[in-house]
Amino acid sequence: MNLFAKPFAPLLLLISLLSACGGGAGKPAAGPGPGGAMPPPEVDVITVGTGRATLTQDLAGRLQAYRTAQVRARVEGVIEKRLFEEGTDVKAGAPLFQINARTYKATAAAAEADLAIARQTVERYQPLLPIKAVSQQEYDIAVARVKQSEAALARANEDLEHASVPAAISGHIGRALVTEGALVGKGEPTLLATIEQIDPIYVNFTQPGADLLRLRQAIKSGRLKRAESAKVELLLEDGSVYPQAGKIFFTDLAVDPTTGSVSLRAEFANPQHDLLPGMFARIRFPEAMSENAIRVPQRAVQSGAQGQFVMVVGAESKATPMPVKTGGMAGTDFIIADGLKGGEQVIVNGLQKARPGTVVKPVPWDAAAPLLISPAAKPADKK
Numbered sequence: 001m002n003l004f005a006k007p008f009a010p011l012l013l014l015i016s017l018l019s020a021c022g023g024g025a026g027k028p029a030a031g032p033g034p035g036g037a038m039p040p041p042e043v044d045v046i047t048v049g050t051g052r053a054t055l056t057q058d059l060a061g062r063l064q065a066y067r068t069a070q071v072r073a074r075v076e077g078v079i080e081k082r083l084f085e086e087g088t089d090v091k092a093g094a095p096l097f098q099i100n101a102r103t104y105k106a107t108a109a110a111a112e113a114d115l116a117i118a119r120q121t122v123e124r125y126q127p128l129l130p131i132k133a134v135s136q137q138e139y140d141i142a143v144a145r146v147k148q149s150e151a152a153l154a155r156a157n158e159d160l161e162h163a164s165v166p167a168a169i170s171g172h173i174g175r176a177l178v179t180e181g182a183l184v185g186k187g188e189p190t191l192l193a194t195i196e197q198i199d200p201i202y203v204n205f206t207q208p209g210a211d212l213l214r215l216r217q218a219i220k221s222g223r224l225k226r227a228e229s230a231k232v233e234l235l236l237e238d239g240s241v242y243p244q245a246g247k248i249f250f251t252d253l254a255v256d257p258t259t260g261s262v263s264l265r266a267e268f269a270n271p272q273h274d275l276l277p278g279m280f281a282r283i284r285f286p287e288a289m290s291e292n293a294i295r296v297p298q299r300a301v302q303s304g305a306q307g308q309f310v311m312v313v314g315a316e317s318k319a320t321p322m323p324v325k326t327g328g329m330a331g332t333d334f335i336i337a338d339g340l341k342g343g344e345q346v347i348v349n350g351l352q353k354a355r356p357g358t359v360v361k362p363v364p365w366d367a368a369a370p371l372l373i374s375p376a377a378k379p380a381d382k383k
Contacts, residue, residue, distance in 0.1 A: 041358070044349035044365035045313055046296065049342045053293035053330040054286045058235065061205030061266075065196035065277045069168040071096055073185035073192060075104065075159050082176050090195065092170045097192055099184065101163035108156035115149035122146055171197035172273065196277055199270040203234065203246070205283050206261035215287055232266050232285035234275075244269045248285060284331070294340050295333040297367075300348045301326060311354050313345040313362045319354035 077099035084096050121142045128134045167173070173195045184190035219226055234242035246268035255262055266283055268275065275281075300310050307323060314320035322344070327337030340346070347354050348365045 040317065040361045041353040042350065042363050043313070043319070043347045043354050043360045045345040045347050045362040046300075046365050048294050048296060048336075048340055048344050048346055050292045050294055053290050053295050053333075053335060055288045055290055055293075055328045055335065056284050056331055057207070057211070057287050057329065058282045058284050059205045059207055059264075061203045061281055061283050063275055063277050063279045063281060064202040064204055065171070065198050066200050066202060066267075067169055067171065067197040069171070069195045070191055071165060071167070071173075071193040071195060072189035073097070073099065073165060074162040074189055075099060076185040077101070077103075077163060077183070079178055079180050079182045079184060082180065084173060084176075084193075086173070086175045088173060090167045090170065090173050092167055094167045095164050096167055096173070097165040097176075097178075099163040099165065101160055104156065104160040104163050108153065108160050111149065111153035111156040115146065115153050118142065118146040118149045165192060167195055169195055169197055171195045198273055198275065198277060200267050201270040201275050201277070203266045203268065203281060203283055205264050205266070206256075206259065207264055209255040209260050209262055212262055219288055226288060232283050234266075234268055235282040235284055237280055242268065242275070242281075246283075287328075290335065293330065294336040294342060295330050296336060296340075296346050297348050298329075298332055298334055300346050300351075301334050302351070310340070311347040311351060311356075313347065313360060317359050317361070319347065319356055319358045319360050321356055 079097055080100050081098040082096070083098060084090055084094070090096065122139075125134050125139045125142050129136065129139050173193055176193050178184060178190065178192055184192065231245045231247055234244075234246060236242060246266045248264060248266050264283075266285070296310065301308055301324065302310070304321075308326060309321045309323045311319050312322050322339060324339030325337045326334045328335045345362050347360075347362075350360075354360050
């Protein structure tokens with residue numbers, strides 16, 4: 001009897017099975033069929049056409065408070081209390097600082113007592129004047145003393161009132177410039193704090209005088225029409241558009257000789273106090289109307305060694321660069337002054353896949369879709 005027959009039997013069976021499974025291991029793998037070629041890349045396109053467009057211009061500006069009031073000490077004294085929280089909103093008439101008023105109270109009391117004595121003197125003299133017990137001069141002096149006492153009491157009460165420093169306007173108050181114990185109002189009105197009304201808020205900006213002249217000439221010649229709306233948009237430093245529309249209400253028609261610019265001012269509602277004085281922003285305002293304008297998204301216009309160009313889907317669905325010239329802005333779009341006639345399929349998204357001569361598959365552009373960021377493509381040199 002063979003003692004090793006049983007252990008080796010399963011092993012031989014396993015080797016047979018492995019050999020049967022691996023019989024085709026040396027044959028090459030089948031390649032892709034005729035239809036396995038990569039499809040052309042998809043690109044988002046718009047079909048350009050002529051239409052009415054509002055020409056806009058973006059100009060840099062700086063925000064300024066609608067009103068500013070300096071809180072100053074109008075009487076001399078030592079600050080006893082600060083009655084507001086720094087960096088909050090205050091109402092007009094609300095007390096902000098309390099100056100030591102003991103001296104002013106005493107002065108007012110003394111003036112009131114003098115007035116009472118002067119009035120009593122006049123009352124005693126009145127029945128004595130007809131019987132010549134007092135002279136007319138004595139009576140007139142007593143009446144004049146009443147008037148002087150009334151004036152002194154009015155001044156004393158005014159000084160006493162100014163010992164409590166109120167807010168002149170409603171608005172946002174900054175930090176206090178003095179602390180408790182400081183002597184203020186000695187020799188000059190001491191600045192204690194500043195209040196700024198920031199709802200609404202101003203944006204000051206300038207427009208080059210040459211641009212304004214060219215615009216007026218274009219409107220006068222009939223190439224453009226005057227814009228129908230005076231509303232403007234505010235673009236914040238992060239590029240977002242402020243949700244509240246503003247209006248231009250002030251124009252300095254004179255050109256500044258030092259800068260050659262015209263001063264402009266816009267006003268915006270600011271209920272949430274998102275806008276603060278001193279911030280930089282850009283104003284986008286309508287300049288004129290064009291009836292037969294061709295506009296394309298700003299992202300579709302690229303720059304190369306030969307100037308500006310767009311990529312269009314040309315013959316045989318190939319991406320083809322086309323030189324263009326821009327002639328202003330309509331919101332975030334470029335107005336095309338030369339290079340496009342209408343009907344062209346301009347590539348807006350997917351430019352990194354649309355090299356010149358590449359066959360592409362155009363699909364309608366969805367403005368809400370995310371933008372594929374890539375360096376601007378340059379047209380290939382013609383050989």
